[in-house]
Amino acid sequence: MSRDHRIDSGLGAVVDSRREADRERLRRFADLVVRVGVNIEPGQGVVVNADIAHAEVARAIVEQAYLAGASSVEMVWSDGLTRRSELMHATIENLTADGRGRLSGFAAGRTTGSHLLPSAATRKPTCSPTSTHIG
Numbered sequence: 001m002s003r004d005h006r007i008d009s010g011l012g013a014v015v016d017s018r019r020e021a022d023r024e025r026l027r028r029f030a031d032l033v034v035r036v037g038v039n040i041e042p043g044q045g046v047v048v049n050a051d052i053a054h055a056e057v058a059r060a061i062v063e064q065a066y067l068a069g070a071s072s073v074e075m076v077w078s079d080g081l082t083r084r085s086e087l088m089h090a091t092i093e094n095l096t097a098d099g100r101g102r103l104s105g106f107a108a109g110r111t112t113g114s115h116l117l118p119s120a121a122t123r124k125p126t127c128s129p130t131s132t133h134i135g
Contacts, residue, residue, distance in 0.1 A: 030060035034068050042069030049076045 034040050046065045050058035058075065065073045087095070 026057065026060045027064070030057070030064040033061055034064040040065055040068045040070055043071050044069075045072045045074070046070045047074045047076060049078070051078050051080055053080065
């Protein structure tokens with residue numbers, strides 16, 4: 001039994017090592033997105049737009065944005081499967097009304113210097129620095 005236990009412990013250490021390496025890669029990727037891709041400056045607000053399928057990446061980006069000095073970070077979550085159901089079953093009138101409402105909100109953000117980057121369900125999370133917090 002003790003021999004099996006040692007083998008299991010050894011495999012567990014390998015798995016833990018890989019998990020830690022994956023977490024570190026994700027942290028470095030998020031740091032690259034925040035500091036180079038978006039170039040967040042201290043004091044800026046940030047909006048991160050992500051599908052729930054990419055929650056782990058989005059959370060890492062939020063963490064790195066705060067570490068880079070973001071004053072606030074807002075998450076805008078989407079769900080590809082929910083959106084598909086909406087497109088399959090909602091009336092044209094409801095889809096059109098919702099679209100106009102969303103677009104007017106984006107237009108209001110543009111007038112205040114805020115930005116949202118649209119994201120399809122299959123794309124990775126996006127983020128954008130803003131001059132004001134969208135609430």
